[in-house]
Amino acid sequence: xxxxxxxxxxxxxxxxxxxxxxxxxxxxxxxxxxxxxxxxxxxxxxxxxxxxxxxxxxxxxxxxxxxxxxxxxxxxxxxxxxxxxxxxxxxxxxxxxxxxxxxxxxxxxx
Numbered sequence: 001x002x003x004x005x006x007x008x009x010x011x012x013x014x015x016x017x018x019x020x021x022x023x024x025x026x027x028x029x030x031x032x033x034x035x036x037x038x039x040x041x042x043x044x045x046x047x048x049x050x051x052x053x054x055x056x057x058x059x060x061x062x063x064x065x066x067x068x069x070x071x072x073x074x075x076x077x078x079x080x081x082x083x084x085x086x087x088x089x090x091x092x093x094x095x096x097x098x099x100x101x102x103x104x105x106x107x108x109x110x
Contacts, residue, residue, distance in 0.1 A: 004050060005099045007037040007082070008068075009058030018082075021092035022099075031100065040064065047072050053106070054099045059084040076109060078102035 005022070009015035019037035026033045038046050040061050047055070055072055057065055062081040069079040080102055086094045 002032045002034045003054070003103050004052040005033055005035045005054045005056065005096075005103070006046065006050070006052040007035070007056045007058065008040045008043050008046075008061065009037065010060050011039050015058050018087065018090050018092060018095060021090055022096045025092050025096050031096075033096075033100070035096070035099075043068070043072075053077065054103050055079045056095070056099060057081045059087050076106050078106045 007015045007019050015037040019035045023033075023035040026035060040057075043055075046052070055068065055077060057068060057080070059082060065079065065081050073079040080098065082095055083098070085091070086098075
């Protein structure tokens with residue numbers, strides 16, 4: 001079963017570039033993950049209907065981290081902010097590694 005790694009940012013545009021590169025990287029390593037990007041305005045409906053295994057926030061919406069973690073991380077779903085440099089330079093492999101570690105740790109802790 002694929003693990004869902006969902007990225008959220010202001011509009012979902014720039015983050016979709018990173019998400020696409022992360023998906024290509026994951027596919028190259030045969031990792032069973034689904035990486036998608038969405039605008040932050042849709043976070044509630046996306047999380048309630050699609051149940052992601054990892055929630056990543058773009059640096060431009062890091063101010064929502066505490067609230068997001070409180071609302072959606074209570075069941076053990078990891079919530080993190082993407083590193084600003086990795087985001088700006090579209091270092092998809094770095095962000096993917098971070099997400100995979102977060103998912104693995106959340107599984108261990110359940």
